[in-house]
Amino acid sequence: MMQVLSIKSGATTKEQCLSSGKLMILTGPSGVGKGTLMRTLLQRHPELYYSVSATTRAPRSGESDGINYYFVSRTRFEQLVANGEFLEWAEFAGNYYGTPRQPVLEKVNSGKTVLLEIELDGARQVRTSFPQAISIFILPPSLGELEKRIRSRNQDSEDAIARRLILAQDEIKAADEFDIQIVNDDFETALCSLEKAIFG
Ligand SMILES: Nc1ncnc2c1ncn2[C@@H]1O[C@H](COP(=O)(O)OP(=O)(O)OP(=O)(O)O)[C@@H](O)[C@H]1O
Ligand SMILES: Nc1nc2c(ncn2[C@@H]2O[C@H](COP(=O)(O)O)[C@@H](O)[C@H]2O)c(=O)[nH]1
Numbered sequence: 001m002m003q004v005l006s007i008k009s010g011a012t013t014k015e016q017c018l019s020s021g022k023l024m025i026l027t028g029p030s031g032v033g034k035g036t037l038m039r040t041l042l043q044r045h046p047e048l049y050y051s052v053s054a055t056t057r058a059p060r061s062g063e064s065d066g067i068n069y070y071f072v073s074r075t076r077f078e079q080l081v082a083n084g085e086f087l088e089w090a091e092f093a094g095n096y097y098g099t100p101r102q103p104v105l106e107k108v109n110s111g112k113t114v115l116l117e118i119e120l121d122g123a124r125q126v127r128t129s130f131p132q133a134i135s136i137f138i139l140p141p142s143l144g145e146l147e148k149r150i151r152s153r154n155q156d157s158e159d160a161i162a163r164r165l166i167l168a169q170d171e172i173k174a175a176d177e178f179d180i181q182i183v184n185d186d187f188e189t190a191l192c193s194l195e196k197a198i199f200g
Contacts, residue, residue: 021108023130024198025116025178027123028138029168030093031150033184034117037138037194041115048198049107049114054080057095060155070100088118088125093163097122113198120171123178136197137178141185143168 028034042050054070056077065071072080077096081089087105089098099116107114116126127135140146146168150161175181180197184190 021111022113022198023104023108023116023126023133024113025118025123025126025133025135026138026194027118027120027135027171027178028184029140029146029171030119030164031146031153031168032138032140033149033187033190034138036187037184037191038115038117040191041194041198044195045198047113049112051099051104051107051114051116053097053099053118054086055095055097057097087129088122090119090121090125092119092121093160093167099126119167120174127177134180134197135178136180136182136194137175138190139172139175139181139183140168141183145185 026034026038038050042048052066052068052070054072054077056072056074057069059065059068059071063069063071074096077089077098080086080098085101086098087101089096091097097119099118099122104114104116116122118126123135126133140149143165147161147165150156150164156164180193182190182193182197
């Protein structure tokens with residue numbers, strides 16, 4: 001199956017002919033469990049391609065450069081933006097995050113299913129550039145449970161937690177913009193819904 005996708009490159013818009021690859025966008029408030037769902041999904045389905053983002057955030061304990069993120073300085077990130085290296089990028093809770101353009105396009109063009117785990121602003125950019133992308137919003141069972149999960153991670157400062165919880169309220173309001181909504185209450189149920197969304 002051939003798809004024609006519209007790709008925004010800097011100020012210009014160009015069209016690219018793609019083979020059977022799929023682009024999946026996974027969004028949801030910080031702490032809802034996107035990363036945990038992704039890791040389990042990738043263990044079960046190693047044929048999927050997870051796009052590693054660049055960020056200016058400091059690494060958390062246990063995170064490695066090139067695995068969890070490419071950790072870069074703000075200056076380097078701004079150079080990458082100026083060079084048009086990102087498919088999308090956004091500032092979230094005081095840090096920059098961006099999806100490297102080239103690997104995503106290469107993988108989709110080679111027929112792979114590519115997973116982007118990104119926040120709302122970036123998801124909107126990708127949905128505009130790639131209307132055929134399938135977008136999924138992960139919801140928490142409640143805001144109270146979301147806060148519990150962010151805290152249980154024990155990785156973010158009080159300030160970071162407060163910022164993320166404020167952003168979460170606006171992000172959740174946008175859930176209906178997405179093709180599919182999944183509540184991550186029971187983990188296995190949410191994972192099963194995600195698998196259905198990806199594999200049909
Ligand atoms: N269904 C679930 N029930 C209970 N706890 C969960 C569930 N899913 C994930 N968690 C826990 O919630 C915490 C936050 O999960 P995770 O780091 O995957 O969130 P995230 O959405 O990727 O956050 P961020 O966007 O900030 O990276 C983790 O401690 C994880 O183990
Ligand atoms: N727009 C983008 N958002 C991204 C990208 N990579 C990750 N994220 C999102 O940022 C927040 C915070 O992540 P954290 O690791 O600091 O907790 C979260 O919602 C991620 O999904 C990206 O490339 N672009």
